[in-house]
Amino acid sequence: MKAYYWESHHGNFGDDLNLWLWDALLPGFRDVHPEVLLVGVGTVLNPVLLPVGQKKLVIGSGYGYGTPPDVTDAAEWDVRAVRGPLTAAKLGISTDKAITDPAVMIADMPEFQNLPKIHKKTFIPHWESAEFGMWNAVCEPVGLTYLDPRGEAKSVIRHIAQSELIIAESMHGAILADAFRVPWVAVSSSRSINNFKWNDWAKSVGTTYEPRYVPVSTRAEAVAKRSRFWGINFDRQEPARPAAQDTHGGEVMTHTPPSQSGLRGMAKQFLAAPSVLALWQASRAEPRLSPVEVLEERKEKFRTMLEGIRRDYF
Structure with missing residues:
Protein backbone atom coordinates (compact mmCIF):
# COMPACT_ATOMS: atom_id res chain seq x y z
CA MET A 1 0.00 0.00 0.00
CA LYS A 2 1.32 3.44 -0.91
CA ALA A 3 0.33 6.70 0.75
CA TYR A 4 -0.72 9.52 -1.56
CA TYR A 5 -0.10 13.12 -0.65
CA TRP A 6 0.10 16.46 -2.37
CA GLU A 7 3.80 17.18 -2.86
CA SER A 8 4.41 20.86 -3.45
CA HIS A 9 7.61 22.47 -4.69
CA HIS A 10 7.65 24.84 -1.72
CA GLY A 11 6.93 22.25 0.97
CA ASN A 12 4.01 22.33 3.39
CA PHE A 13 4.14 20.48 6.70
CA GLY A 14 0.41 19.69 6.65
CA ASP A 15 0.89 17.66 3.47
CA ASP A 16 4.38 16.37 4.21
CA LEU A 17 3.36 14.67 7.47
CA ASN A 18 1.83 11.93 5.28
CA LEU A 19 5.39 10.72 4.73
CA TRP A 20 5.56 9.24 8.26
CA LEU A 21 2.16 9.52 9.97
CA TRP A 22 0.75 6.32 8.51
CA ASP A 23 3.76 4.29 9.60
CA ALA A 24 2.79 5.23 13.15
CA LEU A 25 -0.98 4.76 12.78
CA LEU A 26 -0.91 1.66 10.55
CA PRO A 27 2.49 -0.03 11.03
CA GLY A 28 3.29 -2.34 8.13
CA PHE A 29 0.83 -0.73 5.72
CA ARG A 30 3.54 -0.42 3.06
CA ASP A 31 3.91 -4.22 2.94
CA VAL A 32 0.30 -5.10 2.13
CA HIS A 33 -1.96 -4.63 -0.89
CA PRO A 34 0.38 -2.84 -3.32
CA GLU A 35 -2.60 -2.19 -5.58
CA VAL A 36 -4.26 0.09 -2.98
CA LEU A 37 -3.57 3.81 -2.61
CA LEU A 38 -3.95 5.20 0.92
CA VAL A 39 -5.45 8.70 0.66
CA GLY A 40 -4.87 10.46 3.97
CA VAL A 41 -4.24 13.99 5.22
CA GLY A 42 -5.03 16.78 2.79
CA THR A 43 -7.71 18.47 0.72
CA VAL A 44 -7.20 15.94 -2.06
CA LEU A 45 -10.62 14.45 -2.80
CA ASN A 46 -10.63 15.64 -6.37
CA PRO A 47 -10.77 13.41 -9.47
CA VAL A 48 -8.09 15.54 -11.12
CA LEU A 49 -5.57 14.59 -8.43
CA LEU A 50 -6.35 10.94 -7.80
CA PRO A 51 -5.72 8.18 -10.37
CA VAL A 52 -8.57 6.43 -12.14
CA GLY A 53 -8.65 2.64 -12.12
CA GLN A 54 -6.84 2.19 -8.80
CA LYS A 55 -8.38 1.20 -5.47
CA LYS A 56 -8.30 4.12 -3.04
CA LEU A 57 -8.57 3.74 0.73
CA VAL A 58 -9.67 7.12 2.12
CA ILE A 59 -8.73 7.83 5.74
CA GLY A 60 -9.63 11.35 6.84
CA SER A 61 -9.12 13.28 3.60
CA GLY A 62 -11.13 16.37 2.77
CA TYR A 63 -12.88 17.92 -0.20
CA GLY A 64 -12.36 21.59 -0.98
CA TYR A 65 -11.60 22.22 -4.65
CA GLY A 66 -13.07 21.37 -8.02
CA THR A 67 -15.66 18.65 -8.51
CA PRO A 68 -16.14 16.09 -5.75
CA PRO A 69 -15.37 12.53 -6.88
CA ASP A 70 -18.01 9.85 -7.36
CA VAL A 71 -17.13 7.35 -4.64
CA THR A 72 -19.97 4.90 -5.26
CA ASP A 73 -17.82 2.36 -7.13
CA ALA A 74 -16.62 -0.07 -4.46
CA ALA A 75 -13.99 -1.43 -6.83
CA GLU A 76 -12.24 1.93 -6.76
CA TRP A 77 -13.22 3.50 -3.44
CA ASP A 78 -13.15 2.38 0.18
CA VAL A 79 -14.05 5.48 2.17
CA ARG A 80 -13.53 4.77 5.88
CA ALA A 81 -13.33 8.36 7.12
CA VAL A 82 -13.33 11.93 5.86
CA ARG A 83 -12.25 15.19 7.47
CA GLY A 84 -15.69 16.44 8.46
CA PRO A 85 -19.44 16.67 7.80
CA LEU A 86 -19.13 19.12 4.90
CA THR A 87 -16.95 16.68 2.97
CA ALA A 88 -19.35 13.84 3.78
CA ALA A 89 -22.25 15.87 2.39
CA LYS A 90 -20.34 16.69 -0.81
CA LEU A 91 -19.54 13.01 -1.36
CA GLY A 92 -23.04 11.88 -0.47
CA ILE A 93 -21.89 9.51 2.29
CA SER A 94 -23.02 8.97 5.87
CA THR A 95 -21.99 11.57 8.45
CA ASP A 96 -20.83 8.62 10.58
CA LYS A 97 -17.73 8.67 8.39
CA ALA A 98 -17.13 12.37 9.09
CA ILE A 99 -14.64 11.72 11.90
CA THR A 100 -11.94 14.41 11.80
CA ASP A 101 -8.56 15.25 10.31
CA PRO A 102 -6.06 12.43 10.95
CA ALA A 103 -3.44 14.96 12.11
CA VAL A 104 -5.17 15.15 15.52
CA MET A 105 -3.72 11.70 16.30
CA ILE A 106 -0.17 13.08 16.24
CA ALA A 107 -0.61 14.51 19.75
CA ASP A 108 -0.71 10.92 21.08
CA MET A 109 2.60 9.91 19.51
CA PRO A 110 5.33 9.26 22.13
CA PRO A 291 -14.32 20.89 23.72
CA VAL A 292 -11.97 18.23 25.07
CA GLU A 293 -14.76 15.67 25.33
CA VAL A 294 -15.62 16.10 21.64
CA LEU A 295 -11.99 15.83 20.56
CA GLU A 296 -11.44 12.67 22.63
CA GLU A 297 -14.63 11.10 21.24
CA ARG A 298 -13.45 11.83 17.68
CA LYS A 299 -10.04 10.31 18.40
CA GLU A 300 -11.58 7.18 19.88
CA LYS A 301 -13.79 6.81 16.81
CA PHE A 302 -10.71 7.22 14.63
CA ARG A 303 -8.92 4.44 16.54
CA THR A 304 -11.91 2.14 16.09
CA MET A 305 -11.92 2.90 12.37
CA LEU A 306 -8.21 2.03 12.14
CA GLU A 307 -8.87 -1.30 13.86
CA GLY A 308 -11.41 -2.09 11.14
CA ILE A 309 -8.83 -1.32 8.46
CA ARG A 310 -6.31 -3.64 10.13
CA ARG A 311 -8.85 -6.47 10.18
CA ASP A 312 -9.71 -5.99 6.50
CA TYR A 313 -6.30 -5.27 4.97
CA PHE A 314 -3.65 -6.84 7.17
Whole structure:
Protein backbone atom coordinates (compact mmCIF):
# COMPACT_ATOMS: atom_id res chain seq x y z
CA MET A 1 0.00 0.00 0.00
CA LYS A 2 1.32 3.44 -0.91
CA ALA A 3 0.33 6.70 0.75
CA TYR A 4 -0.72 9.52 -1.56
CA TYR A 5 -0.10 13.12 -0.65
CA TRP A 6 0.10 16.46 -2.37
CA GLU A 7 3.80 17.18 -2.86
CA SER A 8 4.41 20.86 -3.45
CA HIS A 9 7.61 22.47 -4.69
CA HIS A 10 7.65 24.84 -1.72
CA GLY A 11 6.93 22.25 0.97
CA ASN A 12 4.01 22.33 3.39
CA PHE A 13 4.14 20.48 6.70
CA GLY A 14 0.41 19.69 6.65
CA ASP A 15 0.89 17.66 3.47
CA ASP A 16 4.38 16.37 4.21
CA LEU A 17 3.36 14.67 7.47
CA ASN A 18 1.83 11.93 5.28
CA LEU A 19 5.39 10.72 4.73
CA TRP A 20 5.56 9.24 8.26
CA LEU A 21 2.16 9.52 9.97
CA TRP A 22 0.75 6.32 8.51
CA ASP A 23 3.76 4.29 9.60
CA ALA A 24 2.79 5.23 13.15
CA LEU A 25 -0.98 4.76 12.78
CA LEU A 26 -0.91 1.66 10.55
CA PRO A 27 2.49 -0.03 11.03
CA GLY A 28 3.29 -2.34 8.13
CA PHE A 29 0.83 -0.73 5.72
CA ARG A 30 3.54 -0.42 3.06
CA ASP A 31 3.91 -4.22 2.94
CA VAL A 32 0.30 -5.10 2.13
CA HIS A 33 -1.96 -4.63 -0.89
CA PRO A 34 0.38 -2.84 -3.32
CA GLU A 35 -2.60 -2.19 -5.58
CA VAL A 36 -4.26 0.09 -2.98
CA LEU A 37 -3.57 3.81 -2.61
CA LEU A 38 -3.95 5.20 0.92
CA VAL A 39 -5.45 8.70 0.66
CA GLY A 40 -4.87 10.46 3.97
CA VAL A 41 -4.24 13.99 5.22
CA GLY A 42 -5.03 16.78 2.79
CA THR A 43 -7.71 18.47 0.72
CA VAL A 44 -7.20 15.94 -2.06
CA LEU A 45 -10.62 14.45 -2.80
CA ASN A 46 -10.63 15.64 -6.37
CA PRO A 47 -10.77 13.41 -9.47
CA VAL A 48 -8.09 15.54 -11.12
CA LEU A 49 -5.57 14.59 -8.43
CA LEU A 50 -6.35 10.94 -7.80
CA PRO A 51 -5.72 8.18 -10.37
CA VAL A 52 -8.57 6.43 -12.14
CA GLY A 53 -8.65 2.64 -12.12
CA GLN A 54 -6.84 2.19 -8.80
CA LYS A 55 -8.38 1.20 -5.47
CA LYS A 56 -8.30 4.12 -3.04
CA LEU A 57 -8.57 3.74 0.73
CA VAL A 58 -9.67 7.12 2.12
CA ILE A 59 -8.73 7.83 5.74
CA GLY A 60 -9.63 11.35 6.84
CA SER A 61 -9.12 13.28 3.60
CA GLY A 62 -11.13 16.37 2.77
CA TYR A 63 -12.88 17.92 -0.20
CA GLY A 64 -12.36 21.59 -0.98
CA TYR A 65 -11.60 22.22 -4.65
CA GLY A 66 -13.07 21.37 -8.02
CA THR A 67 -15.66 18.65 -8.51
CA PRO A 68 -16.14 16.09 -5.75
CA PRO A 69 -15.37 12.53 -6.88
CA ASP A 70 -18.01 9.85 -7.36
CA VAL A 71 -17.13 7.35 -4.64
CA THR A 72 -19.97 4.90 -5.26
CA ASP A 73 -17.82 2.36 -7.13
CA ALA A 74 -16.62 -0.07 -4.46
CA ALA A 75 -13.99 -1.43 -6.83
CA GLU A 76 -12.24 1.93 -6.76
CA TRP A 77 -13.22 3.50 -3.44
CA ASP A 78 -13.15 2.38 0.18
CA VAL A 79 -14.05 5.48 2.17
CA ARG A 80 -13.53 4.77 5.88
CA ALA A 81 -13.33 8.36 7.12
CA VAL A 82 -13.33 11.93 5.86
CA ARG A 83 -12.25 15.19 7.47
CA GLY A 84 -15.69 16.44 8.46
CA PRO A 85 -19.44 16.67 7.80
CA LEU A 86 -19.13 19.12 4.90
CA THR A 87 -16.95 16.68 2.97
CA ALA A 88 -19.35 13.84 3.78
CA ALA A 89 -22.25 15.87 2.39
CA LYS A 90 -20.34 16.69 -0.81
CA LEU A 91 -19.54 13.01 -1.36
CA GLY A 92 -23.04 11.88 -0.47
CA ILE A 93 -21.89 9.51 2.29
CA SER A 94 -23.02 8.97 5.87
CA THR A 95 -21.99 11.57 8.45
CA ASP A 96 -20.83 8.62 10.58
CA LYS A 97 -17.73 8.67 8.39
CA ALA A 98 -17.13 12.37 9.09
CA ILE A 99 -14.64 11.72 11.90
CA THR A 100 -11.94 14.41 11.80
CA ASP A 101 -8.56 15.25 10.31
CA PRO A 102 -6.06 12.43 10.95
CA ALA A 103 -3.44 14.96 12.11
CA VAL A 104 -5.17 15.15 15.52
CA MET A 105 -3.72 11.70 16.30
CA ILE A 106 -0.17 13.08 16.24
CA ALA A 107 -0.61 14.51 19.75
CA ASP A 108 -0.71 10.92 21.08
CA MET A 109 2.60 9.91 19.51
CA PRO A 110 5.33 9.26 22.13
CA GLU A 111 7.90 11.55 20.51
CA PHE A 112 5.61 14.55 20.98
CA GLN A 113 4.69 13.85 24.61
CA ASN A 114 5.65 16.07 27.56
CA LEU A 115 7.44 18.72 25.54
CA PRO A 116 8.36 21.89 27.51
CA LYS A 117 6.78 25.21 26.62
CA ILE A 118 9.53 27.40 25.16
CA HIS A 119 7.58 29.73 22.85
CA LYS A 120 5.06 32.20 24.21
CA LYS A 121 3.16 33.27 21.09
CA THR A 122 3.76 31.84 17.62
CA PHE A 123 2.45 32.88 14.20
CA ILE A 124 2.21 30.27 11.45
CA PRO A 125 1.05 31.64 8.10
CA HIS A 126 -0.40 29.85 5.10
CA TRP A 127 2.37 28.60 2.81
CA GLU A 128 1.42 31.18 0.16
CA SER A 129 1.82 33.99 2.69
CA ALA A 130 5.20 32.61 3.68
CA GLU A 131 6.22 32.40 0.02
CA PHE A 132 5.28 35.95 -1.00
CA GLY A 133 5.05 37.96 2.20
CA MET A 134 7.48 39.32 4.78
CA TRP A 135 5.75 37.89 7.83
CA ASN A 136 8.97 37.08 9.61
CA ALA A 137 9.66 40.82 9.76
CA VAL A 138 6.04 41.61 10.67
CA CYS A 139 6.23 39.28 13.67
CA GLU A 140 9.20 41.07 15.25
CA PRO A 141 7.44 44.25 16.45
CA VAL A 142 4.37 42.24 17.44
CA GLY A 143 6.36 40.04 19.80
CA LEU A 144 5.51 36.82 17.95
CA THR A 145 7.79 33.96 17.00
CA TYR A 146 7.55 33.26 13.27
CA LEU A 147 7.05 29.63 12.23
CA ASP A 148 7.44 28.79 8.55
CA PRO A 149 4.91 26.10 7.45
CA ARG A 150 7.31 25.03 4.70
CA GLY A 151 9.77 23.65 7.23
CA GLU A 152 10.37 19.99 8.11
CA ALA A 153 7.04 18.64 9.39
CA LYS A 154 8.13 17.16 12.71
CA SER A 155 10.08 20.30 13.61
CA VAL A 156 7.07 22.49 12.82
CA ILE A 157 4.75 20.26 14.87
CA ARG A 158 7.15 20.22 17.81
CA HIS A 159 7.29 24.02 17.75
CA ILE A 160 3.48 24.20 17.79
CA ALA A 161 3.30 21.83 20.76
CA GLN A 162 5.90 23.91 22.62
CA SER A 163 4.00 27.18 22.19
CA GLU A 164 1.58 28.75 24.66
CA LEU A 165 -0.54 30.37 21.93
CA ILE A 166 -0.80 29.86 18.18
CA ILE A 167 -1.92 32.51 15.69
CA ALA A 168 -2.77 30.40 12.66
CA GLU A 169 -3.43 31.18 9.05
CA SER A 170 -2.31 27.64 8.29
CA MET A 171 -5.25 25.28 8.87
CA HIS A 172 -3.03 22.47 10.06
CA GLY A 173 -1.34 24.95 12.36
CA ALA A 174 -4.70 25.31 14.11
CA ILE A 175 -5.51 21.57 13.90
CA LEU A 176 -2.22 20.62 15.58
CA ALA A 177 -2.52 23.39 18.16
CA ASP A 178 -6.01 22.20 19.05
CA ALA A 179 -4.83 18.58 19.27
CA PHE A 180 -2.03 19.58 21.67
CA ARG A 181 -4.50 21.75 23.64
CA VAL A 182 -2.65 24.93 22.69
CA PRO A 183 -5.15 27.83 22.41
CA TRP A 184 -5.31 29.24 18.88
CA VAL A 185 -6.59 32.27 17.00
CA ALA A 186 -7.43 31.96 13.29
CA VAL A 187 -6.42 34.74 10.92
CA SER A 188 -6.66 35.21 7.17
CA SER A 189 -4.81 37.58 4.86
CA SER A 190 -7.19 36.96 1.96
CA ARG A 191 -10.93 37.63 1.97
CA SER A 192 -11.31 35.05 -0.80
CA ILE A 193 -9.81 32.18 1.22
CA ASN A 194 -11.44 28.76 0.92
CA ASN A 195 -13.42 28.61 4.16
CA PHE A 196 -14.94 25.23 3.32
CA LYS A 197 -12.07 23.08 4.54
CA TRP A 198 -11.60 25.08 7.74
CA ASN A 199 -15.31 24.82 8.58
CA ASP A 200 -15.28 21.13 7.69
CA TRP A 201 -12.61 20.41 10.30
CA ALA A 202 -14.00 22.85 12.87
CA LYS A 203 -17.45 21.26 12.77
CA SER A 204 -15.90 17.82 13.25
CA VAL A 205 -14.49 18.82 16.67
CA GLY A 206 -17.28 21.11 17.83
CA THR A 207 -15.67 24.50 17.33
CA THR A 208 -16.12 27.39 14.89
CA TYR A 209 -13.94 29.12 12.34
CA GLU A 210 -14.13 32.90 12.61
CA PRO A 211 -10.85 34.27 11.24
CA ARG A 212 -9.63 37.77 11.96
CA TYR A 213 -8.62 39.63 8.81
CA VAL A 214 -4.95 40.63 8.52
CA PRO A 215 -3.90 42.65 5.43
CA VAL A 216 -1.22 41.26 3.13
CA SER A 217 2.30 42.34 3.98
CA THR A 218 3.78 43.00 0.52
CA ARG A 219 2.80 43.94 -3.00
CA ALA A 220 3.97 40.52 -4.24
CA GLU A 221 1.63 38.86 -1.78
CA ALA A 222 -1.26 40.99 -3.03
CA VAL A 223 -0.51 39.95 -6.61
CA ALA A 224 -0.35 36.27 -5.65
CA LYS A 225 -3.67 36.44 -3.81
CA ARG A 226 -5.47 38.85 -6.13
CA SER A 227 -5.83 41.08 -3.13
CA ARG A 228 -5.52 44.77 -2.24
CA PHE A 229 -2.41 46.50 -1.01
CA TRP A 230 -2.69 50.09 0.16
CA GLY A 231 -5.96 50.57 -1.71
CA ILE A 232 -4.73 49.14 -5.01
CA ASN A 233 -6.30 46.00 -6.49
CA PHE A 234 -3.93 43.43 -7.98
CA ASP A 235 -4.50 40.42 -10.16
CA ARG A 236 -2.39 37.73 -11.78
CA GLN A 237 -1.58 39.70 -14.90
CA GLU A 238 1.96 39.91 -13.59
CA PRO A 239 3.75 37.03 -11.87
CA ALA A 240 4.27 37.33 -8.14
CA ARG A 241 7.84 36.86 -6.98
CA PRO A 242 8.57 35.53 -3.50
CA ALA A 243 9.71 38.13 -1.00
CA ALA A 244 13.44 37.99 -0.29
CA GLN A 245 14.02 36.06 2.89
CA ASP A 246 16.22 33.34 4.34
CA THR A 247 15.75 29.89 2.80
CA HIS A 248 14.53 27.22 5.18
CA GLY A 249 16.54 24.40 3.63
CA GLY A 250 14.21 21.70 4.92
CA GLU A 251 14.48 22.89 8.51
CA VAL A 252 11.93 24.74 10.56
CA MET A 253 12.38 28.49 10.30
CA THR A 254 11.75 30.12 13.67
CA HIS A 255 14.40 32.81 13.95
CA THR A 256 14.03 36.52 13.50
CA PRO A 257 15.90 37.64 10.37
CA PRO A 258 18.40 40.49 10.41
CA SER A 259 16.73 43.89 10.25
CA GLN A 260 16.43 45.34 6.77
CA SER A 261 18.54 48.40 6.24
CA GLY A 262 18.37 51.35 3.92
CA LEU A 263 15.48 53.32 2.52
CA ARG A 264 14.00 50.36 0.69
CA GLY A 265 13.88 48.27 3.85
CA MET A 266 12.35 51.15 5.79
CA ALA A 267 9.73 51.62 3.08
CA LYS A 268 8.78 47.94 3.19
CA GLN A 269 8.47 48.07 6.97
CA PHE A 270 6.25 51.15 6.68
CA LEU A 271 4.03 49.55 4.04
CA ALA A 272 3.59 46.49 6.24
CA ALA A 273 2.33 48.62 9.17
CA PRO A 274 -1.35 47.60 8.70
CA SER A 275 -0.27 43.95 8.84
CA VAL A 276 1.67 44.62 12.04
CA LEU A 277 -1.31 46.29 13.71
CA ALA A 278 -3.82 43.61 12.68
CA LEU A 279 -1.52 40.76 13.75
CA TRP A 280 -0.90 42.52 17.08
CA GLN A 281 -4.66 42.74 17.63
CA ALA A 282 -5.09 39.07 16.70
CA SER A 283 -2.41 38.04 19.19
CA ARG A 284 -4.52 39.62 21.95
CA ALA A 285 -7.87 38.22 20.84
CA GLU A 286 -9.79 35.55 22.75
CA PRO A 287 -8.35 32.19 21.60
CA ARG A 288 -10.27 28.99 20.89
CA LEU A 289 -10.06 25.34 21.81
CA SER A 290 -12.46 22.59 20.84
CA PRO A 291 -14.32 20.89 23.72
CA VAL A 292 -11.97 18.23 25.07
CA GLU A 293 -14.76 15.67 25.33
CA VAL A 294 -15.62 16.10 21.64
CA LEU A 295 -11.99 15.83 20.56
CA GLU A 296 -11.44 12.67 22.63
CA GLU A 297 -14.63 11.10 21.24
CA ARG A 298 -13.45 11.83 17.68
CA LYS A 299 -10.04 10.31 18.40
CA GLU A 300 -11.58 7.18 19.88
CA LYS A 301 -13.79 6.81 16.81
CA PHE A 302 -10.71 7.22 14.63
CA ARG A 303 -8.92 4.44 16.54
CA THR A 304 -11.91 2.14 16.09
CA MET A 305 -11.92 2.90 12.37
CA LEU A 306 -8.21 2.03 12.14
CA GLU A 307 -8.87 -1.30 13.86
CA GLY A 308 -11.41 -2.09 11.14
CA ILE A 309 -8.83 -1.32 8.46
CA ARG A 310 -6.31 -3.64 10.13
CA ARG A 311 -8.85 -6.47 10.18
CA ASP A 312 -9.71 -5.99 6.50
CA TYR A 313 -6.30 -5.27 4.97
CA PHE A 314 -3.65 -6.84 7.17
